[in-house]
Amino acid sequence: MKYLIFILFLACFGLIIGGFIMETENSQKLIGSGVAVLFLLVFPLFSYYRWKDKNLKDYMLTKENMDKMRENQKRNRL
Template sequence: MKYFLTLLLIAAIIGSCIGFYIRTEDPKTGEFLIGISIAVTFFITMPVFIYHRWKNRSVKDYMLTRENIEKMKDYSRDKKL
């Protein structure tokens, strides 16, 4: 998954660079390549990256519950001592 994400990101960056380079000669094709690269980055790469980073984590660990508030208070008390 890590290599897939890296490959997608590099492909999007290269596509954007090529789009900016081609845009001076052929604006329509250049803007199309830039648009596709941005769309791939935001609609494919970002959701896959978020899934990859959060797949083995529990959301309850990051929610503000009474138990977590007590843990934070205990931690801050211990830190001051």
């Protein structure tokens, strides 16, 4: 999955750079398709890959997590 995301990122980056460098009638379409694929496919795949094994409850501000943060602050001050 990591390599697929990296290859897609390079392909999108190549389309964007190629659209800027080439002076053809399709250069704007190359730039647009590169940006669209980057934001509609690559970024969601990357987000899924990075968050798939994480527990979302660890990152939410619940009462238990607030108490843990306060405890850690008190411990670090001493």
